[in-house]
Amino acid sequence: MPGVGTGDVVGEPDAERMVAEPAKDSGYGRSPYQRDRARVLHSAGFRRLAAKTQVHTAGTDDFLRTRLTHSLEVAQIAREMGGRLGCDPDIVDVAGLAHDLGHPPFGHNGEDALDVLAQGCGGFEGNAQTLRVLTRLEAKVLRPDGGSAGLNLTRASLDATCKYPWPRRPGQPKFGVYADDADTFAWLRRGGPGDDTRCLEAQVMDWADDVAYSVHDVEDGIHGGYLRLRLPPLRTDPDERAALCADVAGRYSTESAGALAEVLVELLADPVLAPLVDYDGSHRALAALKATTSVLTGRFVAAAVGATQDRFGGGPLRRYAADLVVPRRIRAECALLKGMALRYVMRRPGAQGWYERQREILTELVEVLVARAPEPLDPVFAPLWKAAPDDAARLRVVIDQVASLTDPAATAWHRRLTAAG
Incomplete structure (x- = not known):
């Protein structure tokens, strides 16, 4: 590939950049990955996330999350979780900040629409678009031939953003690289296992994304009034629980609807969810709601960290030295929360016309x-x-x-x- 260089640290492939750059900030001691983090934070694509939909249309309520606030929260969760495992905290931070840069207007609905419209050039996928933004579309560094190298991030940081490190395949809707970005993808995966394995930092970012998505979208749904009235019927109506579990099994989980139903009954009985039903928007209710989100986030993170350390040792764990282990029960709880946001917020009455x-x-x-x-x-x-x-x-x-x-x-x-x- 034109312009491939040794980057900041000679002899350290993880810190290589596609286009060689002179050493910078030697007096400040910034690592290559700290520089990567700064480049994402200062990018135009990152700023635009402030006006892109997370679940609710951006700008409709000052409380509700946008893609920007979601990305900041994912980065914080990933940084803490990665740090506890021994990953370089700036690499997982970069991945969390950057993971949604490729998402289009109108959230996943926009992503689906553009995939149909882009069939003549290989389709559209937000994660593949993120790679394109980072390595081609953002304006920061030029290749020797005058073309754009995007933000010219290090190999390790780019690899950490790849939630789906494979091209489009029949029957597999998620993918992480378009055909015309294949050379860039091959460069960033150089030195890896040579298959679809994700580096540990990418797995940490992906779980942090799931945790933030599930917990925070439920929080927004409660605040918006879409979800809290649904929780009591879920506790008493087995048909409604079955319908929710069928939604979750079809979209978010590999568990059967029956297995999910057992987890759902116990989750709904958990005292941590009690403040969700009584929410009235008061200061006391807001504090209780925030306590719930904190407990759930801590539970999901601690379970993954503990299970991973139990299997692979205390660390430091990074790159391809380990896989993130998330207990099945925890994955099911997270998926059920995502399903609540899907069924009662995204599919709420009146939303379909706007979609x-x-x-x-x-x-x-x-x-x-x-x-x-x-x-x-x-x-x-x-x-x-x-x-x-x-x-x-x-x-x-x-x-x-x-x-x-x-x-x-x-x-x-x-x-x-x-x-x-």
Whole structure:
């Protein structure tokens, strides 16, 4: 690959960068991974997460999480968990901060819409897009040929962001690299086991993401009034419990619905969930709700750390020296909380019409950009469109442009460009 160099630390492949850079900050003693963390924090893509949907549409409530606040929380959980295992804390921090940089407007609904629209260039997946943002689309370092090397992060930090380190495969919806990023992917995986194994830091980030997703989305659902009224019927209605467990088994868990139902009964009886039913938005209720989220987060993290140390020893554990071990019961509890957010928040009455409108906005926006490019494209993307060798490559540039937009920007672009037509 053009521009491959030894990076900050000669002889340490984990610290290599795709484009060699002179040593910096020697007087401050910053590690290569601390520099990586700073690059993600200061990136344009990271700032845009402030106006991208987590579960609720960004900007609809000051309490609710966005992709930015979610990413900060994932990074904090991952850093603490990784540190306890012996990982380099800055590597897992980078992975937590960066893991959602590729997510498009309108959350997972937008991701699904763009995957349909991008079939002509290999589809769309938020994690594959994250790799593209980090190594190609962000403006920080140029390759010797003048092309972009993105943030030019170290190999270890890039590898830690790869939740799904494989290309798209039939019947496997999740993947982490597009075909035209294969060379970059091969470089960052160099020195690994040569298969689909994820490094420990990526596994820590992935579990931190699950923990934050499950606990915090339930917290937001309680605050928004969508979930607390559902908990008493769940305790008394076996049919409703069965329906929830069927949702979870179909989307979030490898456990059977029957096995999940047993865990759900015990989880609903756990006193830690009691404040969720009595929530009224008062200061006392907010404190009780926060205590619940803290207990659940601590439970999920401690279980994974303890089980991993029991199997692999006290550490330090890092890179490919161990796999994260999460007890089945803990995974089931986490999946059930995610299922509550899915069933009672994302699928709440009245939400479907807005989801359909989001898909219409993205579909029409991609269509108009394909028809009129390069003129409407940002100055970053217009030259890439002009240099693209074929229709598939030009479509990928359009998808990159749309994926980069925030929720409000996507709506504004759609309004402006469709009105102009």
